[in-house]
Amino acid sequence: MSPPVRSRSLRGPGSEGPRETPELVIAGRAWFRGRLQPLEVGVGGDGRIVALGRNLRGHRRHEVGEAVVLPAATDPHVHLREPGPEQGAETIATGTVGAALGGIGLVGEMPNTEPPVDDPERLEDKEARVRRRAAVDVLLYALAATPRAIGPLGRRAGAFKIYLSPTTGIEEPPTLAQLGPLWAELLRTRLPVAVHAEAPSEFRTGLGALDPVGWDERRPARAEATAVAEVLRAPDALRLHIAHATTVATLSAARRRGVSCEATPQHLLLSTASGRNARYKVNPPLRSEPERAALWAAFQRGEVPILASDHAPHSLAAKERPFDLAPSGVPGLETALPLMLARVAIGQLALDVLQRAACDRPARLLGQPIGRLAVGHRANLLIVDFRRRRPIRGDRLAAPCGWSPFEGWEAVFPLEHWRDGEPIVEAGEYVGRPVGELVRPEFADPSIAPVE
Numbered sequence: 001m002s003p004p005v006r007s008r009s010l011r012g013p014g015s016e017g018p019r020e021t022p023e024l025v026i027a028g029r030a031w032f033r034g035r036l037q038p039l040e041v042g043v044g045g046d047g048r049i050v051a052l053g054r055n056l057r058g059h060r061r062h063e064v065g066e067a068v069v070l071p072a073a074t075d076p077h078v079h080l081r082e083p084g085p086e087q088g089a090e091t092i093a094t095g096t097v098g099a100a101l102g103g104i105g106l107v108g109e110m111p112n113t114e115p116p117v118d119d120p121e122r123l124e125d126k127e128a129r130v131r132r133r134a135a136v137d138v139l140l141y142a143l144a145a146t147p148r149a150i151g152p153l154g155r156r157a158g159a160f161k162i163y164l165s166p167t168t169g170i171e172e173p174p175t176l177a178q179l180g181p182l183w184a185e186l187l188r189t190r191l192p193v194a195v196h197a198e199a200p201s202e203f204r205t206g207l208g209a210l211d212p213v214g215w216d217e218r219r220p221a222r223a224e225a226t227a228v229a230e231v232l233r234a235p236d237a238l239r240l241h242i243a244h245a246t247t248v249a250t251l252s253a254a255r256r257r258g259v260s261c262e263a264t265p266q267h268l269l270l271s272t273a274s275g276r277n278a279r280y281k282v283n284p285p286l287r288s289e290p291e292r293a294a295l296w297a298a299f300q301r302g303e304v305p306i307l308a309s310d311h312a313p314h315s316l317a318a319k320e321r322p323f324d325l326a327p328s329g330v331p332g333l334e335t336a337l338p339l340m341l342a343r344v345a346i347g348q349l350a351l352d353v354l355q356r357a358a359c360d361r362p363a364r365l366l367g368q369p370i371g372r373l374a375v376g377h378r379a380n381l382l383i384v385d386f387r388r389r390r391p392i393r394g395d396r397l398a399a400p401c402g403w404s405p406f407e408g409w410e411a412v413f414p415l416e417h418w419r420d421g422e423p424i425v426e427a428g429e430y431v432g433r434p435v436g437e438l439v440r441p442e443f444a445d446p447s448i449a450p451v452e
Contacts, residue, residue: 022050022058024421026381030069031351032373041069043379047420052373064383064416070355071371072105072380072417073337074362076139076159077194077243077262077308079329080107082129084114084169089313089401090331096135096436098334098398100424103341103414105136105380106368106439107333108194111143111161112169118143120152127156127438134436135424139366144193145174147181154189158440159366161243164227165198165219167283168312168327173200176230183234191441192239192365197227197250198284210323212272216285221247224284232257241365244310246284248294251303260365262306265336268296270405278319278326279405282310299357300349306365307357309336313401330405334397338411345386345412367441383416398430 022042030039032052042051042058080095081087092109099107109126111117117126123142130138139158144150150160162182163170174182176199186193202223207214228250234240242254242261254261266282271292274280286292298304312329319326337358343349363371370380389410394403417425424432 020044020050022056024060024062025056025058026062026064026069026383026418027056028064028067028069028383030373031355034352036068036351039069039373041373041379041381043421047379047422049373049375049377049379052375067383067385067415068351069373070103070382070384071359071373071377072382072419073103073358074106074108074366074368074371075099075104075309075311075333075336076108076241076306076362076365077110077264077310078107078333079110079112079168079310079312081313082113083125086314086318089315089318090399092129092138093133093135093434094398094400095311095333096133096138097430100135100417100430100432101398101413101428102334103337103382103384103417104333105370105417105419106139106363106366107136108139108141108159108366111141112163112167114169116143116145116169117141118145118153119149120156123153123156130436130438133434135430135432135434136419136436137439138436139439141194144182144186147185150182150185150189154191157191159192159194160186160189161194161196163196164231165196165200165203165223165283167196168329176227179230179234183238187235187238190239190443192241192367194241194243195227195231196243196283197231198223199226199230202226211276212274212280212286215281215323216272216287219283219285221249221287221291224250225253228253232259239365241306244284244308245304246287246295247291248298251295251298255303260305260361262308263295263299263304264308264310265332265339266310266330266405267292268299269339275405278321278323279330279403281319281323281326281328282312282330283328300353302350302353302356304357306362307336307340307354308362309333311336313399315401316403319403331394331397331399331401331403334399335392335404335406335411338392338413339406339409341384341386341412342389342410345389367443368439369442379418379421381418382414384412384414386412388412388415
């Protein structure tokens, strides 16, 4: 009988893990312990990482050469439009395939569908829609609309969302004065709470022609600042998260309070000068070019904790209506990470900054053992070749809406995407099955530290 195969996991700097036999070894390069270096990832039979090092031996070996191994990303802010009248623009099935192709292994699905997820029966319906249809894992948000509904929802939801201003599917948001009772009930659930922070009291009417510039004037940054100031009075123990920050002032306020926040590719890369039609209509609005440039510079410095797409597709027909009648929102789930990987490729963004914002911190926010190359974490991995850049074409994306506000922008799409050590994307093509699972936070897991 031949001797058993043993892994040789280096015990020096840049290596960790037990001496056991991985089922699979993926060998390439990775950002690990402060630098880009050759690294091999050993994956056990349960789909978890069991060793990190060099010269590992396992039952199977997958060499990726000079390509880079990254943890799969988490997108904590996604609208998959199901249920609702806009299922023609996106569904859970099509959206999660787009996520897989874009390097997203977990999506946080928002509750402002039609009808909204504001009671246990509607949450159960959404769960049924996810099962056996999702290509990647899904965490479901519930709507925090009334204190009475929060307790029952909190026993099944993965997180909560509060909308402080009208937006798609939300006509009567709670007022700032109603937040106190909501905070008290949300605190008992111990779940993350994301907030769309705009104060309608600061919205303006009767201005000039509507376009992205006018939309910014009607829903100004002052509305965001007013709402953020009120939200940051929430109890310290609440797992609070500010959605789609559009200004450096919001980042600074959240950082002073020790609260998580996110920025989207559209607010980081697009401005009111990017286009004139409703394809550039989002809530909160795109800001001026100087404000956008300041937000992007903060992201480059690592001052934006989390990258999120706020993927909110609408049909082209809907977006081609007059600006004031068109819905707000843009598709972005499949392109968010590839856009940023392209910025890494041309030297505009550090890989470690992106890895923390797109992979590590959003996974921590949602309490999941993913997002890092770490022993014990799930082997949800991407293989990226930074030399392979290609332009975004909306009609070639998985989203049925067929368009992108980033049409023609260069992107780096993952060549491979592995879920629990099994491939779901190969050579840039989806090859998986609808095996995505519903997940809830695992904050009791000692390997999942809070968001930094």
